[in-house]
Amino acid sequence: MNAHTLTNTMIETISPHWIHGERFCVTYRIAATGAQAQSIADNICLEQTVEVTRSVIPAEPIGSWILGHIESIQTIAANASIAVISYAAEIVAGELPQLLNVILGNTSLTPGVRVEKVELSPAVSAAFKGPRYGVAGWRKLLNAETRPILATAIKPMGLTVQALADKAYAMAVGGLDIIKDDHGLTNQKFGLYAERVARVSDAVRRANAVTGGNTLYAPNVTGPIEQVWERARLAKNAGAGALLVCPGLIGFDVMRALADDDSLNLPILAHPSLLGAFVAHPDHGIAHGVLFGLIARLAGADASIFTNYGGRFAFTVEECRAIATACAAVSGTLAPILPVPAGGMTLERIPDLHRTYGTDVMYLIGGALMAHSPDLVANCQLFRKLVTMQL
């Protein structure tokens, strides 16, 4: 071949036998109407797939198959439209990073477009194992068949490992189900991971021996990628019963791989650190239910922590309900998971929370449980009593 005669017309395309027509759909909210919205939707079809102008795309099979297709577009408000765009299942290649890339990747760089809904096709959905435990798994592990699950966190950062272990002991004796590391606890010199996991696991084991309970400790394995599995194995070997992972800090796919790892076989709590930018603006990013519900489930979370309405964060009750709904919704073979409202929750709010979330929920009360009274065991017992009273 003489390179100087190579032209763009010399395009071979893929064999038609790959095309079997399965597509999945993403619903975008576009902050525009009419011809402008149509133009933005047309650009999404290109941007999320071929990233070239239509003029250089062979009609068959790239234009007809690889390219995003607008399935419907309609005006929903004075300055907003909804467009449903379908993508070929094959372009995802069964890979979570690429699924995220196709759903929003480059279009995240275009303000005014928000992912409102994702409807996976069977082949895309089947590529992901999803939650290893889910709601049913937590209930079995915790011997808690019908009630809400109660969680808390050991903190503040800066306490000695022994002080954190003492707190964990009190919390387990007080009857809580899950004791997680505060997500800022990693491997600081003043609270080294290995020492913390050994001592806290031991404290929880001793408390369970006293109470006959099944409290699980969930250490935070979010860290440098070279150490994540080492920390997870250390947690497993120490007897920690779960893992805390921050997918916003180390990637959703790392969480997915931890969940998929049969040698770990531990339930996972997903923490929302750094994910707020995606949901901060109604015109942009990813809807709460998609991010903290569907994507968390695809990425193997068994419980998805989010910032509850009425606390020190900004989520509305509707957004929180959308997350809870998405955690439970039927979606291929993905197990339903527990929504975990958190962030400035207090004991006084439990009756209201019960009306919002019902029983398939994990309540996470951290700081308020320490501040409620100086007796941490009594505070935990009160937490459990207040939840049980709602049933």
Next chain:
Amino acid sequence: MNAHTLTNTMIETISPHWIHGERFCVTYRIAATGAQAQSIADNICLEQTVEVTRSVIPAEPIGSWILGHIESIQTIAANASIAVISYAAEIVAGELPQLLNVILGNTSLTPGVRVEKVELSPAVSAAFKGPRYGVAGWRKLLNAETRPILATAIKPMGLTVQALADKAYAMAVGGLDIIKDDHGLTNQKFGLYAERVARVSDAVRRANAVTGGNTLYAPNVTGPIEQVWERARLAKNAGAGALLVCPGLIGFDVMRALADDDSLNLPILAHPSLLGAFVAHPDHGIAHGVLFGLIARLAGADASIFTNYGGRFAFTVEECRAIATACAAVSGTLAPILPVPAGGMTLERIPDLHRTYGTDVMYLIGGALMAHSPDLVANCQLFRKLVTMQL
């Protein structure tokens, strides 16, 4: 210990000898003024560190050391303030995910707070090797001492591997420096990674033999975490001279670890897929220069792709200049890196781009290079000529 008598007053704290006073600073833009801004800044100090109310924090050393400190706060507009908050270097533990967590983690869930500037302290900065090659490294690899570096992408997704390799051959013969995979190319059945990397690497090698040039191929190693290193090694062994990584899809820390890996020893291009949500709103997220400049450098990028002003994306010329400035700014021992304006760039804009970016830049023109005329080699030669003419 009798758990029922354990109280919050029984808090041991860390040994004072850890405290040596080094702190690093984050400047936040807060969409409020006066007492409200002060209150938000106070909350950031708590939220990013101890995550409990002040009432349960021992004053020494947690309150005095671990807790964020407001170093200054001032009103800058009718509805905006700037707060500089310092954090103890030790809480970062030398870990990139934790640095991101301290900088914005939970506060990302509070709209109205944006990271405008990060000033690392010596100990925090020294924990990160940063770019392996940087500007000087690219220039040496490419034998291009003073001119802008020229990059393009093979696409669209859906072409056969052979068609992509043919394009890469033409682009290399046409005199471009870097040929990257389009970031949507992963391991689809119609364009398997291993086959693509082998054939494109071979095409670029053959072109270099013809031209005597040093064109580098940068395959996209963004994929399932279990396969990222396998793909990177495959690229290395096939003779690909660089890697393309999407930190928004697989995590900044995975990119950092690829950059740190001596067995790979390859320069890295960072792609901005999915990162747009962080910069979409002036009241929220992370400033362009911090995200695509400082954080990309900390995470080992040797070149940072972003969407250029005046193209099909929304960045302003000031935002793009801020990225270029942050790529070059002195920051500890981090090597300066190349800013890579991209996204709807055309050949006609080169004179304007030259005035904006000068010579320490990598221009990435993809689709427009294919669409300019049917002769891809001639288009690449024109691209190079137009850039050289500016010097």
